[in-house]
Amino acid sequence: MKFNTFGRAATVRTSLLAGAAALALPAAAQAQAQDTDADFDDEGAGIEAPVNSNVIVVTATKREQTLQETPVAVSVTSAETIEQAQIRDVSDLATVVPSLQVSQNQSSFATSYSVRGFGTDGNNIGLEPSVAMFVDGVYRSRAVSQISDLPDIQRVEVLRGPQSTLFGKNASAGVISIVTKEPQFDFGGMVEASYGNYDAMVVKGFVTGPISDSVAFSAGAGINKRDGFLTNGANGEDINDRDRWFTRGQLLFDNGGPLRVRVIGDYDKIEERCCGVLNVAPSAEIGAIQLLGGQVNDFRNNPDGDVVFTDVDPINEVENYGISGQIDYEFGALTLTSITAYRKTKLAADQDVDFTSLDAVSGANIGDADIDTFTQELRIASDFDGPLNFLVGGYYFDEQVDTSDQIVYGNGFRPFANLLLQGATGGTQTVDTLEATLSALNGTDYTGQFFAAGQGFFNNIVQDNEAFSIFGNVDFEITDRLVLTLGANYTKDKKQIVTNSTSTDVFSNIDLVASGNTAIFAQGLATQVGSLLSLGRPATQAEIGAFAGANPAAFAQVSAGVQAFADANDTDPAVNSLLALTPFQFLPPLQNCPNAVEDCSTDDDDWSWNVRLAYEVTPTLNVYASWATGYKAPSFNLSRDSRPLPADFAALQAQGLAVTNLRPGTRFANAENSEVYEVGIKGNWSRAAANLTFFQQSIEDFQANTFTGTSFILSNAGKQETFGVEFDGQFYASDSLTLSVAMTYLDAQYDSFVASPVGDLSGEPVAGVPELSAVLGAQYNKEINSRGDRIILRGDFAYSSPVQMVNGLTNFIVVDPATGARDFGPARAAAAAYKREVNNLNASFTYAFDMGLELSVWARNLLDDRYLTTVFPAVAQGQAISGYPNQPRTYGVAARFRF
Secondary structure, eight states: OOEEEETTTEEEEHHHHTTOOOOSSHHHHHHSSSOSOTTSOOTTTOOOOOTTOOOOEEOTTSSOEETTTOOSOEEEEEHHHHHHTTOOSGGGGGGTOTTEEEEEOSSTTOEEEEETTEEOOSSOTTOOOSEEEEETTEEESSGGGOOOOOSOEEEEEEEESOOHHHHOTTOSSEEEEEEEOOOOSSOEEEEEEEEETTTEEEEEEEEEEESSSSEEEEEEEEEEEEOOSEEETTTOOEESOEEEEEEEEEEEEEOSSSEEEEEEEEEEEEEEEOOOOEEEEOOTHHHHHHHTTOOOOOGGGOTTOOEEOOSSOOEEEEEEEEEEEEEEEEETTEEEEEEEEEEEEEEEEOEESSOSSSSSEEEEEEEEEEEEEEEEEEEEEEOOSSSEEEEEEEEEEEEEEEEEEEEEEOTTHHHHHHHHHHHHTTTSOOHHHHHHHHHHHHTOOOTTTTTOTTOEEEEEEEEEEEEEEEEEEEEEESSSSEEEEEEEEEEEEEEEEEEEEEEOOTGGGSOHHHHHHHHHHHHHHHHHHHHHTTOSSOOOHHHHHHHHHHOHHHHHHHHHHHHHHHHHHTTOTTTOGGGGGGGGOOSOOOOOSSOSSOOOEEEEEEEEEEEEEEEEEETTEEEEEEEEEEEEOOEEOOSTTOOOOHHHHHHHHHTTOOOTTOOOOOSEEOOEEEEEEEEEEEEEOSSEEEEEEEEEEEEEEEEEEEEOSSOEEEEEEEEEEEEEEEEEEEEEOSSSEEEEEEEEEEEEEEEEOTTBTTBOOTTOBOTTOOSEEEEEEEEEEEEOSTTOOEEEEEEEEEEEEEEESOSOOGGGOEEOTTTOOEEOHHHHHHHHTOEEEEEEEEEEEEEEOTTSEEEEEEEESTTOOOOEEEEEEOTTSTTOEEEEEOOOOEEEEEEEEEO
8 A cells, every 4th residue: 555644644545535535424525625724734734635625634543544544433524614504512513413412401511412322411510421522632521621612623523433442431432522723833813703693792713823933823712692592581581591702822832853742721611591491291280389479481382482480590600721732752653642631620500490480499400510630641653664553552530520519498498398298188288287297296396497498408529530541553454455453442440439418408307207106106005095995086195194104014015016016017108197298308318428338439440442444445445344342430420319329228227327318329320331333334436425334332331310300310221222324425516516415323222221210111212312313415615706706605404303302201100109119101101292303404605705704694493493302300390391492593694704
């Protein structure tokens, strides 16, 4: 095989340069040359692609290779596509990458990504994503760390399937890698301003140039503001708005010698009201809320979903900054690379819990969090002329997470609980009578203390996480057409958490078993004494006292028998009627740890492997087959639902160490292990390109996070498996017109998920994963006059087939009061009615003057396709169902100037 050298130590096969296809999405098709801005070189390569070239260079294997020769399923979104499609952040990428799904539900920073149907819910700060995020080679441990609208993106690579051999412990489902432009030694830059509906304003830009012959700089900044597309009916404030700004600077040292240094510093901040919740299906409890003066959005009377009701101003704040340095040093055919980074992320949120205007409950499942992360990567790569090349390295990760959250009762919660209590007891019990009953039983005055304003649950958890890995890849050219790649990664991961949690909810701290025992004994004793005295009714306290004084032996015998009966039946709901009130113990105490049973630490390690065989059939057609495994480290539950696993719960109870009303739960989830078998074909001809991938991918012990209406349950699904087909094709109809299509077929199911919160899901489809996703795209780029002015017309249509949003709704589970047996059928049936289908049309028209000015009109979700992204059980509202709406149609104008 012949090699050409591009820039510094980059080798690409000349026979493939003519056949490098834009893989998997119209984004690459729109690129044509990666970028219309030919003044800026490709990341770290010095590549200046010709205007009509379709060569795309990626770093999916941490080497610079053409997309065609990279034996990895990778989608590339170019800077041009990001600009013309008005993609504001990584969340918008899903409209151009059919294998990628993005959801943002609970807050501005509760963003989660899934690739090929595999991904982790973002509602728990303890859950690291299964899709790893990198920016310029630096790992971002939470998706929240990359929301910024960067002005100088070179490309975004989405690597599909397990990538743990090169990218570490949390790439079990894939990788999103954002690559930004390096500083240039020629002065230049860009400034852009955009205005759209909802009073949307975006201003951003950057400048780059030389400081000396060997040092270049770049600096960028921007703001992104928009009114919310939802209105809080309680106070008129906008919800789901945008208010973000950022700044970013880079320095590059490159004197043409063996040493090259790049330093990047960035800071961004978010302060938004997020996220609006619609009441999709109200229950009888809505009447109680309205009776107390509260308002609830009723989706049936508000089909546009543009009004919500909340008594809490849901301010979300995110502050994120960091610095990184990359050093590359060449010695002969070897290049040593070091990437060092420190990052700090601070989160704060205030959120309604009941999602009504009633002053009932406020707080947040993620209240405040500080995340401090230090990473160090060191690797060495060869560039030999012979048949063998390698890449080997090590990686170190050190992070501390300090997170706090709280749930606090408001003034409206006691009267609301009073109405719920009356409804649950057929009007025989109120909060006042309940306080009186338990005061008498326990000898404590509870008057006015149940469900009082200011009571709640206050949680703080600190997690220390240290990990290191050793990784390597070897490429061996068996023949000039056949290349074998072997990869391995060993990862060691340690975590330790310390919890400090307190429940001040008085009723949740009452032991209903012990109180019931007292009640059973008192009632039994009165009945027995009354019978012995032939009263025909239970004896009074005075009569019992008189009997005891006159008949001490008989009284002792009766007391012992009654106490034995109480001890044997105090956990039986049929005997202990107080147990029916357990659902009203909303905020039971948490067992802090470490403790005598739980050390609250994990020490885990794993090997990940990769084998690929790539064959060049012709200069324009490549095929490859691969097998790879992936690993995601164990995750701790860093929320108020962090409770001992059943075995630890039993041990705490046996040793008499369990706090009152402790319930078992999930303190942590075991590690994920993924595996994929993949076959791919990549071809590119003069007028067309096509890529086809078949894969069978699975994850064992997938870390699932399910909301039950009052808490989150973290659990390991036994095995989730997906068979899939990915196809993308492009047709260059003329020098001006490019047509493209990308399609993904997924058959995702749980092979085993016996202990899910909604019953045994083994053999069931995975909710939220559409069977078919597709993106159809077209771009017309035509020079129209002798000055070199151009018109650029672009459109893409994203489609996802109907899919059930959740596997079950836990507030529909039917519990047998006598046996405690659970019927999950109604929960699954209720969820089956809620499906999501996506039909998203985006378009833009740009007039590009040759002198650098571009004027555009654009629209996203042009058809105003409205749907719910997900649904969940409404909090403390019976069988009510809530949901998050998608973003409506947005449109605007933009002006961009390049210099």
